[in-house]
Amino acid sequence: MRTQRQVVDYALQRRALLAEVYSGRVGTNEVCDASPYLLRAAKFHGQPSDVTCPVCRKEPLTLVSWVYGDELKHAAGSARTADELTRMATLFGEFSVYVVEVCRTCSWNHLVQSYVLGTRGLRESKPRRRTAAE
Ligand SMILES: [Zn+2]
Numbered sequence: 001m002r003t004q005r006q007v008v009d010y011a012l013q014r015r016a017l018l019a020e021v022y023s024g025r026v027g028t029n030e031v032c033d034a035s036p037y038l039l040r041a042a043k044f045h046g047q048p049s050d051v052t053c054p055v056c057r058k059e060p061l062t063l064v065s066w067v068y069g070d071e072l073k074h075a076a077g078s079a080r081t082a083d084e085l086t087r088m089a090t091l092f093g094e095f096s097v098y099v100v101e102v103c104r105t106c107s108w109n110h111l112v113q114s115y116v117l118g119t120r121g122l123r124e125s126k127p128r129r130r131t132a133a134e
Pocket of ligand 1: 053054055056057058059103104105106107108
């Protein structure tokens, strides 16, 4: 997306947690704990990924994007589809997106990526002109 910025990747944390699970130090019941709310969001707003669930290996993970930000008002904390995110990126100045992967079979879930979207990013990508206040 054009206004995407401040991208944070959580692959390292994910790998570290999975290493704990594979070694048996962390039980699958501790990490496969997606709430009914998250599973519902995966069903209705999720995007299929091409990554197979690292725990049960039975199905591809579903990606759910949660949006947060003061500007969003009542929409803050809701799950959104890719199309909705694209539209919102043109409507709001700035909001955060947290992408969570979910397995709808075993309920494994983990934060994958977070980033910021919104029209303020368009202004930032133009050559910066410093103001006297900076
Ligand atoms: Zn699974």
